[in-house]
Amino acid sequence: MKFVLAPDSFKESMTALHVANSMERGLRRVFPDCEIVKVPMADGGEGTVQSLVDATGGRIINVEVMGPLQTSVQAEFGLLGDGKTAVIEMASASGIAHTSLKNRNPLFTTTYGTGELIKHALDLGVLKIIIGLGGSATNDGGQGMACALGVKFTDPNGDMVGLGGGHLHTIADIDTRGIDPRIAKTEFIVACDVTNPLIGPDGASTVFGPQKGATPEMVEMLDRNLNIYAEKINACLGISVAAVPGAGAAGGLGAGLLAFTSAQLQRGIDIVINFTGLSEKIIGADAVFTGEGGIDYQTKFGKTPYGVAQVTKKVSPHIPVIALAGAIGEGIESLYDENFTAIFGIMRQACPLNQALKEGENNVAFTIENIARLFALGINNT
Template structure:
C-alpha cells in the first residue's frame, strides 16, 4: 500500500515534517510494509521555509538584516533545487511577531529587511525566488524592500524617504536606475492568500492596519499615503496598482513586488504544491493523509488540507484529514474531496498538554484509522 503524507504544521505543537513522521509511525504499526511518501506542506505562511527545505533536501541560510523598526535581527531563508531557488518568509525579517504589541507602529515599520533577504539570495546565485508575505508588521507598499534593492524614493528636496508608511506622502520622484540588475533574470513567485487592493475601504491600511498598531486616524493617513504612492508609480512608471487584486497584501508589499519586480502572486498552497511536485508524488497512492492544527469551514479558502485534497480528488484518492481542533462548517469539506476528518485528542486536557502530546496523539489516530482500513484490506 502507498500512503502520501502531506500535512501542514500543527501550530505550536509539531512541524509539518514531524506531523508526517507521526502519521508514518501510526501507519507502520498496522501496515509495516507500506510505502509512506512524506511531503511536508505549508500554505505560504509560517513554516513554508522549513517545510520546503525539509521536503526538497535544501539548506537553511541565516543572516543579519534590519527588522521592521530598523533594529538588527537574525532572519532565515531557504535554498532548494540545488541552490537555484530561494524560499523566503517576509515575516522572518519584517514580521509582526518581531515587535512587542506596545511598540507596533505602521507609520515607521519597514520592509527593508525583506529586501536584504532577497539581495542575500541573489548573492547566492538563485534564479527563482518564492516569497511568502503573510504576517507582516508593515504598511509601506514595499518601499523599504525596494530601497534595499537599489530603488530610490526621494522627496521634493531630493532627500531619500525615511522608512515606514508615514513617509510615503512626501514621495516626489522614483529612480529605478540603481535597482539590482540581477533581478531581471530571476523569476519571483509570491505566496499570497488575500485579494485586497492597495487602497480604499478594503485596502491594506483599512483591513490590516489596526492589527499592526494603527488607530482609526492613522488608518486614514496611511491609506492616503499609499494612494499617493500608487499615483506616483502610475505617473512615473506607468504601472497602476491601486486597485490591483492582491496589491494590498502585507501592507502593500504585494503591489510593490508586482510593480517593480514583475512578481507573480498566487495562492500559497498552490505554489507549495507546484514546488514540491505533490501531484507527481501522489501517483499510485492508495490513501492521502493530511491535516493541521485546526480544520473548519474556512479550510476551503486556500488552507493546506483543502489544497492537498483537491489534488488527490483529481485521481479519486481517498483523503483522511487529521486535526487538533475540528470547528464549525466541516460538513462542506466532505463535498470537496475529503473522505474523513479525524480529531486527534484522546481526552479532555489543557491546551498545553494537548500541544505537548501532539505527535503521540497523531500517531495513535493514524494507527486507529489504519486498523479500520485493514478490515477491507483483509477482506480483499
C-alpha cells in the first residue's frame, strides 16, 4: 500500500508536517509496512515558509528587520533544500500581527522590512525568491520594500519621500539606478490569490484598507495616493500597474513587485504543488490524504485540499482523496463534485477550543486509524 499525505497546517494547532506525522502514526497502526510519502502543503498564505522548508529539507533563518510600524521586529524566511531558493511571507516582516487595534495606521505602515528580508535572502546567494502576499498591515504599494532595495523616491524639492501610504502623493521622481543589482538576476515568484487591482472600488485601499485601520476619509486619501504612485511608476519606469489583477494584494505590494522586480503573480497553491513535486509523488498511490483546520464551500476557491484533489485527478481520477478538518462548515457537498472522495471531522467530542487545539495531533491519528481500518476491511474482502 502507498499513501500520500499532503495536508495544510491546522491553524494554531499543528504545522503541515505535524499533521502529516500524525496521519502516518494512525496509518501505521493498521498498515505497519505501508509506503508513506509526506508532502507538507500550504496555499501561499500563513505556513507556506514552514511547509516548503519541511518538504524540501531546507531551514528557517531568523533576522531583525523594520516592522510595519517602523520599529524593529523579529522576522524569518526559509532557505529551501536546493540552497538557491528562498521563500518569504511578507506578513513575517510587514504583517498585521505586528500591530494592535489601537496603532493600526496604513498612512504610516511600511513594507520596508519585506525589502530587508529580500536583501537577506540575496546575501545567501539565492537565484529565486518566492513571496507570499497576505496578512499585511500596509497600504504603501510596496514603496517601502523598494526603498530597502535601493530605489529612491523624491519629492519636488529633491528630498526623500517618507515611508507609508500617506506620503505617496508627494512623489515627484523615482530613481532605480541604485537598486540592488542582484534583483535583475533573481527570479521572483509571487503567491497571490486575490485579483484586486491597485486602485478603484475594488482596489487595495477600498477593499482591504478598513481592516488595517483606515477610516472612510483615509481610504479615499490612500486610493488617491496609490493612483499618483501608479502614475509616477508609469511615467518614470514605463510600467503600468494600476489595473493589473493582483496588483492590489497586500496593500499594493503586488504592484511594487511588478514594478521593481521580475515578479510573476501565481496562485499560491500552484506554487507549492510545483515546488513539492506533488504530482510525481502521487503516481501509484492507493489513496491521498489532505486537510486543513476548516473545510467548507470556500475550499474550492484555491485552498490546499482543493489543489491536492485537482492534482490527484490529473494523475488518476481513480485514486481516493480523503480530507480531514478540525471544523466542517456549510456547503461541503459541492466538494464531492471536485474529486473529493470523503471528508471527515477529527473531533471526538465537544470541548473548549484550547483543548481541541491541544489534542489535534492525537485526533488526526485516531481518525486516520479508523479510516485505515475501513481500507483494510475492503482489502480483506476482495
